[in-house]
Amino acid sequence: xxxxxxxxxxxxxxxxxxxxxxxxxxxxxxxxxxxxxxxxxxxxxxxxxxxxxxxxxxxxxxxxxxxxxxxxxxxxxxxxxxxxxxxxxxxxxxxxxxxxxxxxxxxxxxxxxxxxx
Numbered sequence: 001x002x003x004x005x006x007x008x009x010x011x012x013x014x015x016x017x018x019x020x021x022x023x024x025x026x027x028x029x030x031x032x033x034x035x036x037x038x039x040x041x042x043x044x045x046x047x048x049x050x051x052x053x054x055x056x057x058x059x060x061x062x063x064x065x066x067x068x069x070x071x072x073x074x075x076x077x078x079x080x081x082x083x084x085x086x087x088x089x090x091x092x093x094x095x096x097x098x099x100x101x102x103x104x105x106x107x108x109x110x111x112x113x114x115x116x117x
Contacts, residue, residue, distance in 0.1 A: 001104075006038065006114045009107050019051050023116040027103065030055060030087060032074045037087050038114040039076065040101035048080035050100060055087060076100070 004022045012018045012031040019028050019041055026041040028051025043050040058073035074087040084093040090102040104115040 001115050002117055003106070003113045003115050006112045009036070009110050009112050012036070012112065015055075017051055017055075019049075022114050025116060027051075027114060027116075029105070029112055029114070030074075030076075032087065036105045036107060036112050037074070038103040038105045038112075039087070039090070040103070042101070043078045043080065043083060044098040044100065045078065045081055045083050048078050050076060050078050050085070053077045053079040058093065 006022050007018050007020050007029050012029055014031050014034060017028045017030040019026060028039045028041050030037040032055055039051055041049050041051040053076055055074050055076050057069055057071040058075050060068050062068055075084050075093060076087045077084050085091065085100045090099040092098050106113045
């Protein structure tokens, strides 16, 4: 493991993100509901700066006109083409193979650390 100090935890308000350089990589650090997430700032679809996108809950449809909103699922939407990825796992919401690169995160003594590995 290669843990790196990324950003002060109080610099990333809940519902916000901050893009920082960690071990030579541009990484978005997100705070959602008090939990922190780290994502490589690169969308696998077209190379967009995905961390400039927005995070929302997941909306699915069990049948026509029956939408289900899962507020606890944090989905990062690409700002260019609206591709959606699970912020925690990096997996795409659509049935495709692409993923975004996520990193383990720890908060220690007021700092967010990211394991670039």
